[in-house]
Amino acid sequence: MLSKRLVSPAARSAHADPVGSLELKTLAGKAGPSVVHSFKGRVAVVTGSSRGIGLGIARELVGRGAKVCLTARNAEPLAEAVRDLGGPENAIAVAGKADDPAHQEEAVARTLEAFGRLDHLVNNTGINPVYGPVLETEEAAAAKIMAVNVLGPLAWTRRAHAAWMGEHGGSVVNVASIAGIRASLGIGMYGVSKAALIRLTTELGAELGPQGIRVNAVAPAVVKTKFAEALYEGREEKVAKAYPLGRLGVPEDIAGAVAFLLSPAADWITGQTLVVDGGVTLGGGL
Numbered sequence: 001m002l003s004k005r006l007v008s009p010a011a012r013s014a015h016a017d018p019v020g021s022l023e024l025k026t027l028a029g030k031a032g033p034s035v036v037h038s039f040k041g042r043v044a045v046v047t048g049s050s051r052g053i054g055l056g057i058a059r060e061l062v063g064r065g066a067k068v069c070l071t072a073r074n075a076e077p078l079a080e081a082v083r084d085l086g087g088p089e090n091a092i093a094v095a096g097k098a099d100d101p102a103h104q105e106e107a108v109a110r111t112l113e114a115f116g117r118l119d120h121l122v123n124n125t126g127i128n129p130v131y132g133p134v135l136e137t138e139e140a141a142a143a144k145i146m147a148v149n150v151l152g153p154l155a156w157t158r159r160a161h162a163a164w165m166g167e168h169g170g171s172v173v174n175v176a177s178i179a180g181i182r183a184s185l186g187i188g189m190y191g192v193s194k195a196a197l198i199r200l201t202t203e204l205g206a207e208l209g210p211q212g213i214r215v216n217a218v219a220p221a222v223v224k225t226k227f228a229e230a231l232y233e234g235r236e237e238k239v240a241k242a243y244p245l246g247r248l249g250v251p252e253d254i255a256g257a258v259a260f261l262l263s264p265a266a267d268w269i270t271g272q273t274l275v276v277d278g279g280v281t282l283g284g285g286l
Contacts, residue, residue: 037263040065043115044262045107047098047156048125050077052225053175055084056251057122057258062090064259066120069111073097088114098125099152108159118164120262123153124175126194126227134188142189149193154200161213169212171262174201175254176219178277194219198273205271214270216261221277223249244279253278 044061048054050072058068062085070085070093072078078093085091092114096103111118127148130141153174164170179187180194197217204215222231222239231239240247257276260266275281 036064037259037265038065039120039259039263042119043067043069043111043117044120044122045069045071045111045118045156045160046122046124047071047107047152049122050074050081050093052227053220053223053251053254054122054124055081056255057124058085058091060252060255060259061120061262062086067091067115069094069107069114071096071098071103071107071125099147099155101155104155104159108163112163117168118160119168119170121156121160121165121170121172122175122258122262123156123172123197125149125152126175126177126190128187128190128227130189131186131230133185134192137189145189145193146196149190150196150200153197154204157204157215161208165208165213166211170214171266172204172208172213172215173258173261174198174215174217175258176201176217176273178219178221178275178281181219181273181275182281201273202271209270214261214266216266216269216271217273218254218257218261219273219275219277220249220254221280223251223254225251242280242283243277244282247278249276249278 039061044066046054046058046068049058049070058070058081061068068085068091070078070081070091073095075095078095082088082091082093092110094103094107094110096106108118125148127145129144130137157172160170174197176197177191177194179191180198184191198219201215201217208215222228236248254276257274261269261274
């Protein structure tokens with residue numbers, strides 16, 4: 001059962017102290033400085049992070065000073081990702097299935113063992129094993145999609161809460177999709193699961209806010225990753241024409257948004273979903 005311990009604004013600020021410092025960086029091609037929050041002294045678990053958006057998020061956090069625990073199904077790409085992030089001083093990896101309770105427990109326990117705390121959770125793992133109308137989705141496939149895409153983030157959040165955040169505060173970001181906010185023909189069951197994840201974000205934001213835990217989500221459009229290849233491969237230029245900003249997303253686009261929501265810059269934001277879509281939901285397109 002979740003604790004109802006109240007955390008004052010002052011206490012929340014105390015939780016944020018290690019990450020409260022600011023760094024001034026000049027962005028390439030920009031004239032002025034950009035304020036970037038450091039994550040030095042902070043620790044994050046990022047699920048589904050051996051490649052794509054998840055690895056992009058992990059790279060962003062490590063680049064700002066965080067330690068991270070990476071999770072995914074396969075050990076070999078995880079080991080490569082750890083090397084990419086600078087080795088065990090910066091990152092550890094725990095292989096397993098995202099909806100497996102034993103894997104969740106192991107990842108959280110090993111994070112605390114390696115780094116001593118767990119300030120941030122990014123629920124990035126998602127699956128979409130079927131294509132076609134929702135009515136034609138087999139029940140077993142639909143159940144698996146919901147188990148990984150909705151119940152998985154709930155379970156990860158519950159374990160992070162029990163292990164650290166319930167006593168110390170923290171922040172959670174769920175990676176949803178624009179498929180969860182509008183009809184997405186062909187990937188409808190995936191969209192149903194992402195709509196549920198957005199609603200879960202709202203509920204957890206309300207429930208956990210008094211404990212100094214913020215819960216938000218990002219909803220990307222098509223991002224150029226292996227997961228989304230079928231949506232643009234061989235026709236990227238045509239697909240990108242539907243985007244007012246003229247291109248598809250890249251993992252760095254989502255990583256920056258996630259880092260913002262995890263940081264003190266978003267200290268008064270919870271239960272919200274940030275659409276990161278190149279403007280495509282303003283009109284048509286995927």
